[in-house]
Amino acid sequence: MPTQASSIKSADQRSEPVAGAVEFGSQFGLLPRQKIEVMVRRGMIMSPELDNGQIQPASLDLRLGPKAYRIRASFLPGKDRTVEGQLANLNSEEISLEGHGAVLERGCVYVIPLLESLKLPESISAIANPKSSTGRLDIFTRLITDRSEVFDRAARAYEGPLYAEVSPRSFSIRVRRGTRLNQIRFRRLNSQQLERNDFSLDEKELRERHEALPLVDGPLNLRNGLVLRVALSREPLGPIIGYRAQKHADILDVDRVGAYAVSDYWEPILAREDQRLILDPGEFYILASHEKLHIPPDLAAEMVPIDPAMGEFRVHYAGFFDPGFGHTVSNLPGARAVLEVRSREVPFILENGQVVGRLVYEKMAEAPLSVYGQLEGAHYQGQGLKLSKHFQEC
Template identity: 45%
Template structure:
């Protein structure tokens, strides 16, 4: 048997082994539904703390900031909330929730966290925090300790409850990155990008000469849409709406919360500062089973707008059978400071591919109940039409 490579994203079978070995612990048993092909869903614990501000615990353990003799005289915490029966998190406020999962990682394993797709599409800004760390969402090799989630609802007031998963954790060994030359070779063998136009016939994959690769795979924004989308090219969150209970799936009328944006004759869109938009990529992507991917912001745009909150793509994303290959990427966009005009086909973000440590037992798709399998321009799972 060939030796297992030492560089890669840990797949589901390895996550299960780490759970069995006690490297991943939890206050209540970890369910099979938490284990994704290349990540682990992290669940909210029993308490939430309303904070005065965000912070990073570089100098002290987080628990020390939450267990002062008089919590209400804390320099950080305003009040404590019970999540066991559900609680309301107000739009624009900062909350900290101890998660049910904790870690005792081997020294060769590090972690990265990211919001789940549904979290990002609701404009809920979340970041995992660990003790004595100088950054968010990055978990150092060999970390032993609890996990906390900072939550800031931006567009909607939300209701959450103990056990809900808003974020996911990916564990990494070594340096699993795929070089530009490897990425081009992978496209030749597995066809990573496909056209999304209505008139795309036959082989819909992009020619290698049309791919833009530079430390990742660049993708563009779609402002033309397709006929089956009724000329809708995006959605803008309404400023005043009711609470969204995150335990309710397919429950809320989309038009009560979102304004559809229709195709413009010149295929442009003016993004207003601090508004929140759902848009989609012009290409459909494919993530082969031996790889995972992550979306990152296009550097030239970072000073003007944020192009995503949720960025993990599991092995098998866009790899399903059928005449249309690949799956569109949905973008969560928030401009800052000034209005920002974008046009159809504009380079907007890029995707980094990484190798898996091993092929997962399950891949992303309908067989494991993936919510956004073969998606188009899609709102979060909480809405209906």
């Protein structure tokens, strides 16, 4: 298996003792690639030797372990229980992911121990979300930790294993040991931030940033973050303005890149004269933002769920944007946000330019040495309307 070029070793291979704290400098915020590498060397992140490209500019890809458990329903362990103990109580069915792996069936729920585990200090917490490709395949994926009452969070000083809850919603998928479905970010906190939940830049800072280096290719529309609108017209996307997942498709191997014909899994959505799209309940859509974006190298961004009062649909399961996303030589915003959209209980009419979400920005502790687009696996730099990397280019 390929390894990191920087020759990072797992906790059981290194010769230096595990430190109770690490010198990260005086900056606080999301930790960049070079600090995540420090965490691996110091035993804060424990794992078999890492795969090539596993550490991203501001996150770490997490890998599935050698077995999965099929369960009846999603769960959280609660503050006094472990995930392993809950799995034993649920009479879960064990499935091997070794070798050629196994098929995770659409509509079923699985819990999978991950190869990585954590031993965090008091000053560092972690946040997880699905990878971009995972979200575009409609694979509902969340992180679970022991003694937790929330998904996708590892609390300060958390020490223990990590698990992924995986539920394919549109396609049955094949996965195996080492498959990467979600990623984790690490936030270093100062003493005044230990109980905070909101770390986003305020509107004043965003306006100043936009004046110095445009964050979007049009007017800056702010509402507790950068407002994004959906594009449903020929201008700027062309005749195809989206895709709808087919209900009955073949199994899709998530580790095969560029292997599948779009027409076997997706129905194209053509632009209409009225520039509208009716979302059908339970259907899954890939759409694109009207705006082109740019994430400065010292910031990261996340698309947050839309306010329920704004519409009966959900946008973006995998909402993390790395530093450098959308960068162009001209320093103008160069990539659209791909929107993973699912309607809820009733049909809902989307109109061209309708607000569908907002992007919140957060400071990095320091700029990563390599930004998005400079590392292996940056499949979505400069993207417009784009399906996941698994599909052949049209």
